[in-house]
Amino acid sequence: MTAAPFPVGQRDYSLVGPDSRRAVEIGLASAEWYHSDVPRAVMKDLMKRTDGPAIRDTILWFALLIGGAWGGIYFWGTWACVPFLFVYSVIYGSSCDSRWHECGHGTAFRTPWMNDVIYQIASFMVMRNPVTWRWSHARHHTDTYIVGRDAEIAWMRPPKTLTNFLALFDVIGATRSLLILARNATGRLTPDEKDFVPESEWGKMILAARIHMAIYAATIAVALATWSWLPLMLIGLPRIYGSWHMVMCGHLQHAGLAENVLDHRLNTRTVYMNPISRYIYWNMNYHIEHHMFPMVPYHALPRLHEVIKADLPPPNLSILDGYREVFASLRRQKTDPEYYLRKTLPPSAKPYREEFHTLNIARSNT
């Protein structure tokens, strides 16, 4: 068994609880993280922004959405609508996440307004408040899988395997997202939201939630007026019946790996994937690379991987290979929440930053 880097005991994943205070006290919050060495000239080239790849991908994205929607409407009521709605739903309910993510970072396009437009559209599709999630994701990058600091920890320990895999068709997640938007639309914010979103942004949060809820209300009204499920199959429900690919890829990012460490090689996973999944996921399968260097656009991540892979644990060779590893680790965590999978680094890699963790243990014991 691999022991946790320092004792965590009973975890409190809220952002205003004892683990949050403890993370700040022992220096885990907003800390210095390990980065692989990349020459400045190489990194500048990797970070370079361009509109071309994202415009190409976005034209295809809209073509698939429009084509899928057209087929779904045209063949509605027959089995022929199924393949069209299958494509439409995955593009709507899964690729929305990666578009939200990359445009939220502002790296997909060189032109800022293009990032902003796609970010707003994708936020609506993925049922996320575009203001809240911009800030929660900033925190996820500052304090990746630091208990009590990171608002985006999907696999809390001990893991609730059944609940998380029921989320494959994201009924629970989508319902929760909708309820959060509904709450925000009434002007109510939770202590967690107030913790990571600056007060100057609260009004924008509420406005965004009201716009999203108004569109859903209009969709329901059209569905009732036409007495048809079709409007909801095109707006809203694809977030549930098309989210399986998003959830499948998302679980691979951090599940079964370490918490409360300052080295993304210990808490994040890179997985080789097929080209279709990489298109839907916008290369976020290179997830260690993304966390180490979030300024590198999605289209440059394969090149970044080649530059630093000698310093990283070996990637998983496929989605299936990744899930074998995830399941094995989660099984252990069910009975031993302190367990995490610690991958062996290649001889060419610099060692894990033990001194960060040792320092924190020493601090926590004083």
Added chain:
Amino acid sequence: MPQWIRACATDDINPEDLIRFDHDGDTYAIYHAPDGRFYATAGRCTHEDVHLCDGLVMGHLIECPKHNGQFDYRTGEAKRSPVCVNLKTFPVKVEAGTVFIGLT
């Protein structure tokens, strides 16, 4: 009157790039703009405690390497969330191939 401190040689910074400059316990970022001019700001992002020296210069913007927040390094103005607080700027002069930063 600022005290002029030698920061670097002009050719220490590539055009459209920046370097870190530490002096007297404080840290700064010195920029070489695409138009050939030099600028200086505080070294750390106002959002989190991250040095801007690993960031990306695009035109007259500096993007923080951690969360992609952006500042106009000529004025220090915060241009893109998650940064909300402006960056402190410092006067710069160039003499005989040397960049000086004005500190008070």
